[in-house]
Amino acid sequence: MADDTVSTRITALEERIAYQDETIEALNQTITKQWAQIDKLTRLAETLTDRLRDIEAKAAQGPAAERPPHY
Template sequence: MNTIEHRLTELEAKVAFQDETIEILNEELKAHQQQLAKMKRQTELLAEKLKEAQQPSLMSQIQEPPPPHY
């Protein structure tokens, strides 16, 4: 019986260690997912700003008359 109790104790310790490791990995995964979502949104915003910068603005579309000395 002593051997079975010892093996059971070892298995319980392993399971407890695995549970702790899984929880730590889960927290890390959540942090990485949040960071990835934030970076994705920043990339989308930068892409929008780049598109806006490449489009001619209304002011540049309006032709100014040449200066009077022409």
């Protein structure tokens, strides 16, 4: 009888470990995807910041620095 109890407990622990392994793998995949998205958004934000700085620098130079439309 004691062997059945130990065997049942071991089986239950093995099932829990298998379920936890699946959960950990799913979470790892989610985190990996999120980091990729964060990296992409960070690069985009840097690009947009650079473009905004360029636009602000051109605006600070005033209209004299712009070429007339007929050129």
